Amino acid sequence: MKKPIVEIKNLNKSIKGKHIIKDLNLSFYPGQITGFIGPNGAGKTTTIRMMTGLMYPTSGEIIIDGHSMKNHFEDAIRHVGVIVENPEMYKYMSGYKNLQHFARMHEGVTKERIDEIVRQVGLENRIHEKVKTYSLGMRQRLGLAQALLHNPKFLILDEPTNGLDPAGIREFRFYLRKIAEEQDISIIISSHMLGEIEQIVDRIAIIQNGELIDIRELHQETISQYYIEVAQTDELQAIIGERPVKPYEKGFIIDIEKPEVPALLRALHEENVDVFSIHPVQQRLEDQFIEMTGGGAIDAIH
Amino acid sequence: MRYIKNEWIKLWSQKTAWMLTIFLCLLVVGVGAVTKYYEKPLTTPEDRRNANQAELDNYQSLVNDPAIPEEELSFYREEILKLEYRIANDLLPASEMGFDTFMDMGLQMSLALGAMFMIVIAASILSKEFSTGTIKMLLTRPVARWKILLSKLVTVFIFGGFVIFIGAVLTAILGFLFWGSDTVGSLTIVNGAVVQENMTDSYMNLILYSIPSIILNTLLSFMLGAIFGSSTLAVGIALLIAFLSNTILYFIAKYEFAKYLWFANDIRQFMPGSTPVIEDLTLGFSMIVCIVYAIVFVVVTFLHFQKRDVTA
Numbered sequence: 039m040k041k042p043i044v045e046i047k048n049l050n051k052s053i054k055g056k057h058i059i060k061d062l063n064l065s066f067y068p069g070q071i072t073g074f075i076g077p078n079g080a081g082k083t084t085t086i087r088m089m090t091g092l093m094y095p096t097s098g099e100i101i102i103d104g105h106s107m108k109n110h111f112e113d114a115i116r117h118v119g120v121i122v123e124n125p126e127m128y129k130y131m132s133g134y135k136n137l138q139h140f141a142r143m144h145e146g147v148t149k150e151r152i153d154e155i156v157r158q159v160g161l162e163n164r165i166h167e168k169v170k171t172y173s174l175g176m177r178q179r180l181g182l183a184q185a186l187l188h189n190p191k192f193l194i195l196d197e198p199t200n201g202l203d204p205a206g207i208r209e210f211r212f213y214l215r216k217i218a219e220e221q222d223i224s225i226i227i228s229s230h231m232l233g234e235i236e237q238i239v240d241r242i243a244i245i246q247n248g249e250l251i252d253i254r255e256l257h258q259e260t261i262s263q264y265y266i267e268v269a270q271t272d273e274l275q276a277i278i279g280e281r282p283v284k285p286y287e288k289g290f291i292i293d294i295e296k297p298e299v300p301a302l303l304r305a306l307h308e309e310n311v312d313v314f315s316i317h318p319v320q321q322r323l324e325d326q327f328i329e330m331t332g333g334g335a336i337d338a339i340h
Numbered sequence: 341m342r343y344i345k346n347e348w349i350k351l352w353s354q355k356t357a358w359m360l361t362i363f364l365c366l367l368v369v370g371v372g373a374v375t376k377y378y379e380k381p382l383t384t385p386e387d388r389r390n391a392n393q394a395e396l397d398n399y400q401s402l403v404n405d406p407a408i409p410e411e412e413l414s415f416y417r418e419e420i421l422k423l424e425y426r427i428a429n430d431l432l433p434a435s436e437m438g439f440d441t442f443m444d445m446g447l448q449m450s451l452a453l454g455a456m457f458m459i460v461i462a463a464s465i466l467s468k469e470f471s472t473g474t475i476k477m478l479l480t481r482p483v484a485r486w487k488i489l490l491s492k493l494v495t496v497f498i499f500g501g502f503v504i505f506i507g508a509v510l511t512a513i514l515g516f517l518f519w520g521s522d523t524v525g526s527l528t529i530v531n532g533a534v535v536q537e538n539m540t541d542s543y544m545n546l547i548l549y550s551i552p553s554i555i556l557n558t559l560l561s562f563m564l565g566a567i568f569g570s571s572t573l574a575v576g577i578a579l580l581i582a583f584l585s586n587t588i589l590y591f592i593a594k595y596e597f598a599k600y601l602w603f604a605n606d607i608r609q610f611m612p613g614s615t616p617v618i619e620d621l622t623l624g625f626s627m628i629v630c631i632v633y634a635i636v637f638v639v640v641t642f643l644h645f646q647k648r649d650v651t652a
């Protein structure tokens with residue numbers, strides 16, 4: 039495993055006697071996209087505010103790129119790009135002036151770099167207009183541009199899909215995947231809706247009530263359930279024998295490993311069973327997530 | 341430096357800074373134009389001599405009047421000396437507007453309004469970043485918080501200096517256009533002889549003696565803006581204190597603690613020709629009080645900003 043770019047150690051935060059973040063330990067690695075998932079009020083934004091120096095931990099430590107956030111703030115934050123909640127830009131200036139403004143706060147962001155990032159987020163036609171004329175989607179793009187301006191090694195996005203349409207979300211996923219792979223950036227995306235980000239993340243960290251309750255890597259290839267729809271169901275039953283199987287819509291879901299699938303299809307063919315459809319079933323993370331965090335109560339936990 | 345540039349650009353990208361500057365310019369032009377329009381010009385040396393002579397005759401008759409008490413006589417005699425000096429040097433009568441008196445008035449206006457504008461900008465330059473949420477974009481950069489705060493404070497002072505400078509230059513240009521080289525002159529009697537004050541010195545005095553209270557009011561407003569996070573409240577309190585300080589002082593001057601308040605130690609009261617509100621104040625004491633308050637305001641502002649959690 040690569041060396042982590044960010045380490046959070048025993049992080050605690052209390053506000054007005056309320057323990058909001060409880061002993062959080064978490065590391066982030068280059069090239070990896072982590073989903074930071076938890077119901078509203080779980081403490082995602084609070085954790086992110088501490089990772090970016092907006093809030094100070096009550097105890098614990100945050101180390102970014104080898105620098106302690108507390109003692110060497112400027113060095114620690116230098117390689118971080120972030121959008122906390124909604125990107126708030128200076129509405130009375132153009133998008134371009136906003137980017138110039140933030141560029142002045144980093145070392146070595148050239149005019150060429152600004153132009154490049156404007157093109158990458160697809161704002162070149164409107165960048166010289168005032169931000170107050172922008173749609174929510176355009177503001178999100180500008181927010182992404184300011185976060186990526188200085189080529190950060192660690193990108194933090196807090197609920198970034200808020201206000202994006204489905205096409206925008208798809209484009210956004212593609213773009214993040216690309217920069218994570220090409221530039222070896224570590225990305226953390228927080229969301230209260232797993233469904234919106236499960237297709238893009240490599241692993242998820244689940245937080246609830248300020249506690250980290252699960253971290254898991256997602257391996258999309260280890261699917262072990264398939265949906266199959268055939269004309270002769272009795273013959274199918276005979277062929278699959280003892281395997282667990284349950285009826286689902288017009289067919290069945292069977293537990294079967296990927297390497298066994300061709301053999302099954304050959305057997306069906308030999309028995310003259312007509313196969314209409316067979317495809318892998320992802321066990322939906324969303325279901326697991328809801329199971330873990332208590333289903334319908336997710337918005338009302340304190 | 342780059343951070344000050346950022347603040348400067350943001351300041352002038354908003355309407356407030358423009359409106360305030362334009363307001364001052366319009367006021368200077370307006371006052372100049374109105375004065376010029378209603379004045380009966382004394383353009384020739386004869387006009388000026390006649391006007392001065394008329395006043396001189398008036399004082400002469402007063403001095404010769406036996407009903408006038410002795411203590412007033414010395415005042416009239418001094419006025420007569422000054423009027424004779426005016427006639428000899430072809431100066432305008434003291435009641436007229438000339439280049440120098442207009443310059444003095446314009447400077448006073450620019451300083452008073454400039455001070456007020458600095459209070460307004462100082463209160464809003466930080467709190468506006470909080471109310472719009474842009475503060476989180478600003479503080480998640482590799483720039484320590486104190487540097488951002490300092491760049492904002494410096495920007496307020498540059499803005500104030502700039503506005504006052506614009507007002508002064510505009511006054512000088514208008515004064516020259518309207519009154520040319522006609523001067524009224526400010527005369528004083530020293531050891532029985534008439535002395536004409538050097539105008540440049542008196543402008544410099546006006547500016548120098550005004551600076552401490554401008555700085556203190558700005559720092560106070562900046563501190564209130566940083567603590568309350570609301571520019572309205574900060575502007576309100578700071579302007580109230582700036583405007584009502586004399587009224588407040590009038591009521592509390594009799595208490596001992598009053599002389600330890602910063603607004604009781606306005607350095608302007610030590611300008612030549614003024615007397616302090618609280619009698620036993622000295623320039624040195626007031627300077628020290630001002631400096632102590634300035635340090636307190638700055639330290640409180642920076643400590644508070646450095647320590648606070650930003651949830652905007």
Ligand SMILES: Nc1ncnc2c1ncn2[C@@H]1O[C@H](COP(=O)(O)OP(=O)(O)O)[C@@H](O)[C@H]1O
Binds near residue numbers: 058076079
């Ligand atoms: N400034 C604050 N004062 C008091 N409580 C706060 C403050 N900020 C956040 N909280 C509380 O902390 C918890 C976590 O909030 P937050 O981090 O915004 O959650 P999330 O981003 O996961 O929705 C919530 O219960 C919220 O009420």
Ligand SMILES: [Mg+2]
Binds near residue numbers: 082083084196197
């Ligand atoms: Mg949140």
